[in-house]
């Protein structure tokens with residue numbers, strides 16, 4: 172059986188070693204003669220799975236002791252509401268940097284609960300860069316400051332994390348968490364839907380500084396309060412057990428690969444292969460500003476819609492799948508998350524070169 176090169180933005184490619192391990196353990200998880208899907212979430216086997224997953228997240232990211240690691244449901248999108256619900260508790264004000272569709276949705280949710288200040292926006296230029304931030308525009312008494320570190324649809328990413336002083340920094344890292352080391356202590360809350368760089372859809376990872384969990388407004392429903400998950404070890408109700416199990420296998424795989432320093436090296440190598448070609452090609456180009464380029468999602472265009480469509484079609488026939496850009500921006504996009512091997516990117520660049528030669 173040959174597997175295709177899957178450049179999907181999410182749900183995305185998973186490490187083959189993880190899928191094989193899951194297949195091996197499908198009918199009989201570690202001698203208990205049951206699938207992980209059939210285990211009680213209160214039993215010792217699943218307790219082992221979730222506790223090991225949590226410990227590995229802490230180890231891989233070097234998370235300080237005053238942070239909690241939580242497994243939630245509702246996708247990254249539910250965090251757009253949970254963040255203001257839980258954190259807009261003092262002055263009911265928050266700063267947002269607007270860099271694409273995901274921040275647009277997050278801003279729309281936050282406006283339901285308080286005052287939103289847009290510190291900067293790249294919307295007028297089609298979100299092709301991360302705007303410069305001027306700290307004099309920051310709201311001094313904001314309850315939090317919000318960014319999306321990697322903009323999946325447009326292929327932009329922050330190269331420097333803003334210093335927000337005493338105001339907690341909240342980051343949507345759905346599409347670049349675990350792609351390289353980060354200093355967790357700079358953040359109040361980090362969240363990520365799993366289906367890009369962590370595992371299957373259905374589980375959302377939240378990393379939250381302990382002091383931010385307190386004083387949740389009384390009106391917040393239990394399942395929407397971070398405190399509920401902290402107090403119950405993410406087991407107030409049945410968690411997404413199987414998604415957590417696969418995520419746990421991915422965390423083991425990251426450790427076996429050499430941790431985030433090793434992963435970072437591979438990711439930069441992959442991104443460089445593609446960007447170097449885009450910058451020399453006469454046919455394909457990157458619409459993204461040089462200083463804001465993502466190493467995870469790389470959009471590219473020919474400038475001619477019919478040629479884009481032909482490229483996507485022929486690439487697919489050659490086992491290079493899901494290269495169509497987001498429905499709102501068109502063109503192509505290669506998502507090259509951790510689980511995309513270097514060989515996959517090499518195959519893509521080789522195909523692009525041939526396509527350029529044959530069509531110019």
Ligand SMILES: *Cc1c(COP(=O)(O)O)cnc(C)c1O
Nearest residue numbers: 246247248273323343345346364
């Ligand atoms: C995919 C994505 C989301 C939405 O995730 P869901 O799990 O579908 O809610 C939010 N933010 C970013 C940056 C994403 O890439």
